[in-house]
Amino acid sequence: MKKISFVSGSLIIIMLVLFLTGVLDFNNGIKKSIASGNKLYASEDYDKSLEAYQKGLEKNPEDTILNYNSGQASYQLNDYEQAIEHYDKASNKVDKYLNQGNCSYKLADSSNDMNQKMECYNKALEAYKNGMVNFPSNVELKYNYELVKSKIDEMNKDNQNQQDDKNQEDNKENQQDDKKNNQDGKSDQQDNQDNEENGDNKQEQQQDKDNQNHESGSNDENKNEDGEDESKEEEQESEQSKNQEGNQDEDKKNQQEQGEKSDEDKEDGSSMNKEDTSEGEQNDKDIMQILQMLEKQEESSLKNNQQVKNSGKEEKYDW
Structure with missing residues (x-):
């Protein structure tokens, strides 16, 4: 029993020594990393100082001192995003909030993307705000x-102005589109009106044409009727002319017969001298009859001529 108790006690002592030695070595390793890194940081060798701090963080990633120092070295190397991550795990100091806000501010100034710029400014504002909560009397935090x-x-104001300008431009384009649509609508209405007027004009022209054809047909009918009337009148006048010519022929024939009789009387003048007065009287009667007949023929001719004048054709048949 005494041997077992001695062995157990020896193991406990050995483990305790090893634990104490490891703890001492662990703490000495972190202290060495901090000391080595601070020395390099003071000489402005920020890359090597950061490497020294990273060795210590490999042993204890949550060490507040190593994270703060790593953040400072990253800030000097312009690695602002990595610096912000280290500052998040650092102990509460004014420089922690100042530099964390400054990293976000520098990222905003270096960005050309307006959305990213606004996001970084808001992160910087939040870092300064948290610093003022923990250190309300610090002037630098308030100023930043x-x-x-x-x-x-200023960015919000510019964005609002740009949005207003865009809205005005959109409204202007919409107005132009509306105006164009109205003009197109008026043009379509005018075209429709012109087409309707053309259709009306065509209908009127067709009606005029139909009326003209109707009038032409009426004129043709009138011409036919007038032609028939003229034909009838010409036939009547032709018959009258024939009658007059017949009367003239009869007069000539009678005159010729009278002349022949006169010649016969002249030839027989010697014998007629011996006839009685009764025959001379008879000849006078015959002459009077002839003259009366000629007068009747002349009256008939004048009468026919007067009828022709009254028919309105005197220019063509006046004689």
Whole structure:
């Protein structure tokens, strides 16, 4: 029993020594990393100082001192995103909030993307705000907070102006489109009106044409009727002319017969001198009859001529 108790006690002592030795070695390793890194940081060899701090963080990633120092070295190397991650695990110091906000501010100034710029400004504003909560009397935190706040307000104002300009431009384009549509609508209405007027004109022209054809047909009918009337009148006048010519022929024939009789009387003058007065009287009667007949023929001729004048054709048949 005494041997077992001695062995157990020996093991406990050995384990305790090893534990104490490891703890001492662990603490000595972190202290060495901090000391080595601080020395390099003071000489402005930021890359090697960061490497020294990273060796210590491999042993204890949550060490507040190593994270703060790593953040400072990353800030000097312009690796602002990595610096922000280290500052998040650092102990509460004014420089932690100042530098964390400054990293976000520098990222905002280096970005050309307006959305990313606004996001970084808001992160910087939040870091300064947290610092003022923990250190309300610090003037630098307050100054940086107001500076970033003015940047954000200016960007919001510019964005609003750009949005207003865009809205005005959109409204202007919409108005132009509406105006164009109205003009197109008026043009379509005018075209429709012109087409309707053309259709009406065509209908009127067709009606005029039909009326003209109707009038032409009426004129043709009138011409036919007039032609028939003229034909009838010409036939009547032709018959009258024939009658007159017949009367003239009869007069000539009678005159010729009278002349022949006169010649016979002249030839027989010697014998007629011896006839009685009764025969001379008879000849006078015959002459009177002839003259009366000629007068009747002349009256008939004048009468026919007067009928022709009254028919309105005197220019063609006046004689």
